[in-house]
Amino acid sequence: MSDLIKANGLTFGYDGSPILVDVSLSIRSGDFLAIIGPNGSGKTTLVKVLLGLLRPQAGRVEIMGKPIEEFTEWRKLGYVPQKATHIDPLFPASVEEVVGMALVSNRQILGAGRGRGSAAVLRALREVGMETYRGWQIGRLSGGQQQRVFIARALVTGPRVLFLDEPTTGVDAETQGHFYDMLDHLNQDEGITIVLVTHDIGIVNRHVTQVACLNQRMVYHGSHQEFCRSDVFRDMVSRGDHLISHEH
Amino acid sequence: MAGLLHYGFLQRAVLAGVFVAVACAVLGVFLILRKDAMIGHGLSHIAFAGVALGLFLNVLPLAAALAVSVAAALGILRLKDRAGLHGDTAIGILSSLGLAVGILLATLARSFNVDLMAYLFGDVLAIQPAEVWLSIGLAAAVLLVVFLNYAKLLFMTFDRESARVSGVKAGRLDAVLMALTAVTIVLGMKVAGILLVAALIVIPAAAGLQLASSFRMAVLIAGAVAVVSVVAGLAVSLELDIPASAAIVIFCFFVFAGLAGVKRKRLVKTR
Numbered sequence: 121m122s123d124l125i126k127a128n129g130l131t132f133g134y135d136g137s138p139i140l141v142d143v144s145l146s147i148r149s150g151d152f153l154a155i156i157g158p159n160g161s162g163k164t165t166l167v168k169v170l171l172g173l174l175r176p177q178a179g180r181v182e183i184m185g186k187p188i189e190e191f192t193e194w195r196k197l198g199y200v201p202q203k204a205t206h207i208d209p210l211f212p213a214s215v216e217e218v219v220g221m222a223l224v225s226n227r228q229i230l231g232a233g234r235g236r237g238s239a240a241v242l243r244a245l246r247e248v249g250m251e252t253y254r255g256w257q258i259g260r261l262s263g264g265q266q267q268r269v270f271i272a273r274a275l276v277t278g279p280r281v282l283f284l285d286e287p288t289t290g291v292d293a294e295t296q297g298h299f300y301d302m303l304d305h306l307n308q309d310e311g312i313t314i315v316l317v318t319h320d321i322g323i324v325n326r327h328v329t330q331v332a333c334l335n336q337r338m339v340y341h342g343s344h345q346e347f348c349r350s351d352v353f354r355d356m357v358s359r360g361d362h363l364i365s366h367e368h
Numbered sequence: 369m370a371g372l373l374h375y376g377f378l379q380r381a382v383l384a385g386v387f388v389a390v391a392c393a394v395l396g397v398f399l400i401l402r403k404d405a406m407i408g409h410g411l412s413h414i415a416f417a418g419v420a421l422g423l424f425l426n427v428l429p430l431a432a433a434l435a436v437s438v439a440a441a442l443g444i445l446r447l448k449d450r451a452g453l454h455g456d457t458a459i460g461i462l463s464s465l466g467l468a469v470g471i472l473l474a475t476l477a478r479s480f481n482v483d484l485m486a487y488l489f490g491d492v493l494a495i496q497p498a499e500v501w502l503s504i505g506l507a508a509a510v511l512l513v514v515f516l517n518y519a520k521l522l523f524m525t526f527d528r529e530s531a532r533v534s535g536v537k538a539g540r541l542d543a544v545l546m547a548l549t550a551v552t553i554v555l556g557m558k559v560a561g562i563l564l565v566a567a568l569i570v571i572p573a574a575a576g577l578q579l580a581s582s583f584r585m586a587v588l589i590a591g592a593v594a595v596v597s598v599v600a601g602l603a604v605s606l607e608l609d610i611p612a613s614a615a616i617v618i619f620c621f622f623v624f625a626g627l628a629g630v631k632r633k634r635l636v637k638t639r
Contacts, residue, residue, distance in 0.1 A: 211401060
């Protein structure tokens with residue numbers, strides 16, 4: 121299978137403090153990749169570099185065969201940032217408006233393509249089980265419901281890859297279970313490649329196919345099965361990393 | 369007031385006032401939600417320097433104010449990026465500088481006269497036909513640019529990082545929004561005056577945000593509050609023979625207070 125995203129020798133830091141050092145990574149179509157690692161290991165930074173939000177000091181990123189500087193098909197990438205649910209609760213946006221934002225096209229929001237835009241929004245909301253909340257103000261929903269809406273927003277453009285950064289922070293255990301089942305469905309039934317930044321290696325055991333373990337450098341990058349047999353995994357379990365859940 | 373509407377000066381005041389106030393209100397909704405509400409105050413102080421420069425150089429004050437305000441708005445963005453300053457600090461620095469330069473130029477030009485007072489306090493009832501058409505044209509252009517970029521501006525206001533991943537050129541849009549705000553502030557000087565024009569940006573938008581459950585509704589309510597305030601403010605001004613700018617802003621505040629009261633009642637009911 122071809123690489124959808126390929127990173128080579130990425131180095132990034134602030135004011136001389138390294139965050140990523142010579143990190144290489146490849147993501148193939150259909151992968152369910154977990155990026156794991158301790159606090160400050162550079163997980164979120166890596167995702168931001170892969171998405172072009174941060175420019176690395178060294179190294180290069182290719183998306184769908186093109187250098188990131190030449191890549192223009194951003195509709196094919198969906199992103200749910202780490203603090204997605206830390207929104208202003210008084211922001212006057214309806215669920216429908218929040219999902220429709222990602223269309224970034226006036227024609228599909230205000231103009232002639234409005235019907236097509238609405239249909240795409242409804243389809244994405246249905247995908248995450250939130251279609252009955254379409255008229256609700258986003259700030260009135262629970263954290264778990266908001267997270268689903270943000271995933272619908274990431275799905276509305278029909279992406280090939282979905283990036284999620286610590287999506288279940290602050291969400292209760294039952295909702296987390298439903299949430300990961302939904303990601304399984306998107307990956308296995310809809311064929312969407314998923315890149316999940318997580319702190320909880322328990323997730324790795326149950327859902328993902330590939331693992332990238334980061335601690336400024338790439339400590340491990342390969343299949344989930346091999347990871348579970350690796351020393352890295354044994355060390356993490358012995359430290360109790362699967363029990364860690366933290367608030368950012 | 370209906371009987372007076374056949375007077376040219378009042379027709380011009382209503383036309384220019386309504387267009388400019390709607391542009392202010394629409395931009396205000398974006399600016400408040402971006403936590404940039406004070407940009408209106410900052411740019412109005414800078415516009416004062418532009419007016420003083422125009423009077424000093426004996427060129428059209430409105431044109432000088434436009435050039436200075438747009439340059440300063442882009443300068444504020446640059447100062448934020450290059451010097452790593454918070455937005456309010458950058459606004460504070462350039463607006464104080466604008467006020468200082470304005471006072472200096474006005475003193476040098478010995479032009480603390482009727483012209484300058486008209487810009488400071490607003491004189492919408494004395495607005496000239498050419499100024500009306502200029503105001504309508506520029507306000508319509510501002511609204512058109514907002515309309516054409518509505519989806520991107522909304523996404524960027526709500527979640528800047530995700531908007532960038534979706535291909536929105538956030539830096540470029542920041543510059544567009546700041547330039548539009550500068551143009552609108554300058555247009556609003558004749559309606560509300562340099563000292564009060566920022567109120568047209570903040571108060572109708574804040575009123576719109578009281579009751580809206582969607583962004584579109586917030587923009588529509590803000591626009592409606594702006595129109596009602598200008599028309600009612602002008603009527604009150606004529607009736608009581610008080611300054612139009614003050615009447616418009618005070619009326620606008622009462623509408624805001626009323627809507628805030630309705631919101632409070634709603635919240636109490638839902639508890």
